[in-house]
Amino acid sequence: ITEPADPDRKGYSFAGWYADRNLTDKFSFxxxxxxxxxxYARWNKESSYEAPGSGSPASGVEVLVNDKAEQDGKASVNEEGGKTVITITVDEKxxxxxxxxxxxxxxxxxxVTTKADEYVTQLSGQMVKEMENKGAALEIKADGAAYILPAQQVNIDALSEQTxxxxxxxxxxxxxRISKSAQEKSRLLKESLKNERxxxxxxxVEFTVSGIYRNExxxxxxxxxxxxxxxxxxRGYDPAKITTGVIIEPDGTLGHVPTKVVVIDGRYYAKINSLTNSTYSVIWHPREFKDAASHWAKADINDLGSRLIVDGTDRNTYQPDTAITRAEFAAILVRALGIKTSPERRTFTDVRVSDWYYESIETAAAYHLISGYGQGQFGPLDKITREQxxxxxxxxxxxxxxxxxVxxxxxxxxxxxxxxxxKASKWARSSIAINLQAGIVTGKPGKMIAPQxxxxxxxxAVIIRKLLQKSDLI
Incomplete structure (x- = not known):
């Protein structure tokens, strides 16, 4: 059976077809x-309440293009699973x-100036395509959170093929969607805190993007x-006591995401940049390694430790002057960038699924950070050179x-x-020059690169921190 086009009803938004009069059994076509x-059609009444704050539109939703008010959006309010959900639509024409x-x-x-537990902004794929063609971005602001999504990142053509x-x-x-996280995620976060400071x-706060076509x-x-x-x-919280934003994994573990504290209209915000959608929080996690207390790289080491990017050989020891392996370097960089994948196959024959660094190396390979020595070899336990x-x-x-x-x-x-x-290898010379030009690497005393x-x-710790700082990510 072919699903009919959504019906229209003035003052209401259509919310799907149901097989029963009580609207509990959603029908699958x-x-x-x-x-x-x-x-039976389910309808959500579009809100007509007054939003808090002077000058707010009656719907509680304001739409602007390049900071110029254009129209009031439509907002329908619904209760779902004990949560208040506001769905926002706009006049796409x-x-x-x-x-x-x-x-x-x-x-x-x-x-959106009205309080709710979850905010859902809905656009047609055609509207997203129009935005993509113009290089436009969508910024959604609701209840102290904002999501800035360039339309091209939706990749609507690929989404159309998938549906x-x-x-x-x-x-x-x-x-x-921007939503207050489910109780389960909050519980998992609390569990993670028990063993850490x-x-x-x-x-x-959870951020998601999805495409819907019929029932898919x-x-x-x-x-x-x-x-x-x-x-x-x-308000009133000391911004000096903010370390980083974190992603909350399904099992409750926390991972670093590039975060910096910014001031907007006199209020402090955490600006989080991520290559994925997930649930995020902001933490204070000061970390100091005793053996780095008088080290020249103390600030960099402690900052990355506080951000969950580097770890010590134990709680208080970092061993700053020890050489690092290729596997360890890949793991640190992956954590610094806040990236993760679910490997489907082995890229390197000398990296086993049971190795602690397997997922980090596969993630680094998936993002084209590493390519290995060739012939399926990565050399995970080899010490990494400066030029590598x-x-x-x-x-x-x-x-x-x-x-x-360059x-x-x-x-x-x-x-x-x-x-x-x-002494620099031919294959590394361009990369070395780019690192020097960007100011990520400054060389050693005596004007030495020491590539080998x-x-x-x-x-x-120093070069990873500089990478994030100069990229304006922390």
């Missing part, structure tokens, strides 16, 4: 039909016309570049957006300023 049936008048890279802001070749863009619904600064839902869980989320810090590390950092710069182009004449000029530049030297744990 894949169900085999053997006789006449009656379906008017919005498309407005976009046509703007230059590329416009920002469409949807500002079926017969799907027209106008029939696909794209939903962007964390302070939770803000409760978990496709989750968009990863992006090709960093997507920004902003979470308000409670700089090649991998150069690859990471492509992910963080810190790409820089012409041949500039390359030689940068390298010949160092006495031992002739093993890189130390302290040096790794």
């Amino acid at each position: 894949t169900t085999a039909i053997t006789g006449d049936i009656i379906l 008017k919005l498309t016309q407005r976009l046509e008048q703007e230059n590329n890279d416009a920002v469409i802001t949807i500002n 079926g070749n017969s799907a027209e863009l106008k029939d696909i619904k794209v939903q962007i 964390f302070t939770v600064v803000v409760p978990p 839902i496709v989750e968009i869980n990863s992006f090709s570049s960093y997507v920004e989320r902003i979470i308000a810090i409670p 590390a700089m090649v991998i950092i150069n690859n990471a710069m492509k992910i963080t957006g810190l790409e820089t182009d 012409q041949a004449e500039q390359l030689e000029e940068l390298l010949t300023a160092y006495a031992d530049s002739g 030297d093993e890189i130390t744990r302290a040096e790794v």
Whole structure:
């Protein structure tokens, strides 16, 4: 049976077809039909309450294009599983016309001023495509949180293929959700805190994007570049006691995501950049290693330890002057970038599934950070040299957006300023020059690059921190 087009009803938004009068059994159009049936439409009344704050639209939703108010969005309120859910829609015809008048890279802001547990912004696939063609981004602001999503990151054409070749863009619904995390995620976060010295600064907030066509839902869980989320810090809280944003994994473990504290209109916010969708929180987790107390890299080591990027050989010991392995370097960089994959196959024959570093190395390979020695070998337990590390950092710069182009004449000029530049391998020279130009690596005393030297744990902390800082991620 073919699903009919959504019906219209003034003052209401359509919420699906149900098989029973009480609207508890949602009907699936894949169900085999053997006789006449009656379906019941579910409607959500569009809100007409007054939103808090002077000048707020009656619907509690304001739509702006490049900070200029264009229209009031429609907001329907529904109770789902004990949660108040606000679903926001816009007049897409008017919005498309407005976009046509703007230059590329416009920002469409949807500002929701009414409190709820979950906010769902819904656009058609065609609207998302129009935004993508103009290089536009969608910014959703609700209850102290914001999600800035470039339309191209939805990749609506690929989404259309996933939902079926017969799907027209106008029939696909794209939903962007910001929600207070479910109790289970909050419980898992509390469990993680029992064994660590964390302070939770803000409760978990979940961000999701999905495409819906008929009864099929496709989750968009990863992006090709960093997507920004902003979470308000409670008023009166000391911003100096914020370490980082974290992602809360399904098992409750925490992982670093690049985060910096910013001030917007006099209030502090955590700006979180991530390549995935998930549940995020903000923590205070001060960490100091005793054996780095008088070390030249003390600030870098302790900052990365506090951010859950590096760990010590025990709680208080970092061993800053010890050389690091290729596996350890890959693991630190993956944590620093806040990336993770679920490996489907082994990339390297000398990296076993049972190895502690297996997932980190597979993630690094999936993001094209590493390629190994060739012939399926990575050498995970080999000590990594400075030039090898700089090649991998150069690859990471492509992910963080810190790409820089070094012409041949500039390359030689940068390298010949160092006495031992002739020792650099041919395959590493360009990457070394790019690291030098970006200021991530500054060389050793005596104007030395030391490309063949093993890189130390302290040096790794310094270059990883510089990568994130110069990429404006922390």
